[in-house]
Amino acid sequence: EPEVTQTPSHQVTQMGQEVILRCVPISNHLYFYWYRQILGQKVEFLVSFYNNEISEKSEIFDDQFSVERPDGSNFTLKIRSTKLEDSAMYFCASSPAIRFGETQYFGPGTRLLVL
Amino acid sequence: AQKITQTQPGMFVQEKEAVTLDCTYDTSDQSYGLFWYKQPSSGEMIFLIYQGSYDEQNATEGRYSLNFQKARKSANLVISASQLGDSAMYFCAMSPPQGGSEKLVFGKGTKLTVNP
Numbered sequence: 001e002p003e004v005t006q007t008p009s010h011q012v013t014q015m016g017q018e019v020i021l022r023c024v025p026i027s028n029h030l031y032f033y034w035y036r037q038i039l040g041q042k043v044e045f046l047v048s049f050y051n052n053e054i055s056e057k058s059e060i061f062d063d064q065f066s067v068e069r070p071d072g073s074n075f076t077l078k079i080r081s082t083k084l085e086d087s088a089m090y091f092c093a094s095s096p097a098i099r100f101g102e103t104q105y106f107g108p109g110t111r112l113l114v115l
Numbered sequence: 116a117q118k119i120t121q122t123q124p125g126m127f128v129q130e131k132e133a134v135t136l137d138c139t140y141d142t143s144d145q146s147y148g149l150f151w152y153k154q155p156s157s158g159e160m161i162f163l164i165y166q167g168s169y170d171e172q173n174a175t176e177g178r179y180s181l182n183f184q185k186a187r188k189s190a191n192l193v194i195s196a197s198q199l200g201d202s203a204m205y206f207c208a209m210s211p212p213q214g215g216s217e218k219l220v221f222g223k224g225t226k227l228t229v230n231p
Contacts, residue, residue: 031217043160043206045218056217089158102210103150104219106160 002026004107006092012113013082021077021110023092032075033093033104034067036060043091049075082114117142117209119222127228128197135182136192136225138207144168148210149190150219151181155203163205166190197229 005024013019025032034046047057049067064080075094079086089111093104118141128134140149151163166174166181174181182191194201204226208219 033218035219042223043208043219043221045220048217058218091160093160103162103165105162106152108157108159111158 004092004094004105006107006110008110009108010111010113012115015084015114016081019079019082019112021090021112023075023077023107024073025075025092025094026105027073029094029096031095031097032069034077035091035093036088037091038088046077084114087112087114117144117147117211117220119207119209119220121207121222121225123225125226125228127230130199130229130231131196133193133195134197134227136194136205136227138190138192138222140188140190140207140209142209144211149181149183150208150210151179151192152206152208153203154206154224160206164192199229199231202227202229
């Protein structure tokens with residue numbers, strides 16, 4: 001069964017460093033998302049991406065964040081200058097369409113720790 | 116704005132028994148979708164079940180069923196015949212109406228522990 005994959009599974013970085021989190025969505029999906037989950041808290045939406053551009057973003061997704069689909073398979077989240085509060089689990093998700101009730105399928109997550 | 120409330124931070128159930136995890140929601144939209152996801156200790160988010168607001172029948176997927184009460188704005192997850200592997204965090208989430216926002220809004224989750 002097709003699944004969303006994410007790399008790395010864990011990343012430790014120093015405050016102020018740039019990190020890139022990578023995702024490979026399910027191959028025939030058209031909509032891509034990033035969510036984050038701070039330890040012990042609920043999952044929060046960051047950004048959605050369709051047709052090579054951001055379609056929606058939350059207030060969390062400020063100028064230090066960016067997303068890109070550099071080729072036909074990868075979808076990346078870049079954090080330019082990490083802060084301690086960026087430590088969280090980051091989930092990539094994809095869905096085949098934006099039809100009502102379409103399920104978003106999540107990847108296994110990247111656990112980011114900023115020191 | 117949409118909001119999901121899960122009032123049970125933790126639940127315990129004996130193996131082979133059924134358990135209900137509560138979820139209430141708040142929205143002014145007439146059409147919306149409700150989802151349940153499972154998050155084991157390994158961290159991944161696993162889709163379990165979906166209910167559309169216009170679906171007249173409660174959704175079922177194997178041992179999972181969704182007790183949807185639209186007037187009460189509740190969408191409780193029922194797990195029948197609990198197994199040890201069901202121990203995990205469970206999140207209720209809502210999707211917006213068609214043509215609206217694309218994001219899922221999640222509740223804070225319920226930690227389910229299945230005892231042998």
